[in-house]
Amino acid sequence: MKGNRSQTSRIPHLGGVVTVTPLRSRDGEHEEAFSVSWHSPAGDLRWLSPRIASEETADVAAQILSSFTGATKL
Secondary structure, three states: OHHHOOHHHHOOOOOOEEEEEEEOOOOOOOOOEEEEEEEOOOOOOEEEOOOEOOHHHHHHHHHHHHHHHOOEEO
């Protein structure tokens, strides 16, 4: 039946690259923060997360974003 296809079959394969990047502290303290970014293969589409306090959380977010977009996680 056509109505029983999963939601993920409707999501286009975007590809690209997902990265986790350490960020500098805004206030000069040594507080760690990270950002997750995604860039399309052509570089015409980009996404940048807000600051993420934990590297573990940033890695999980990057993995989810990579799975959703079909991108390679670096």
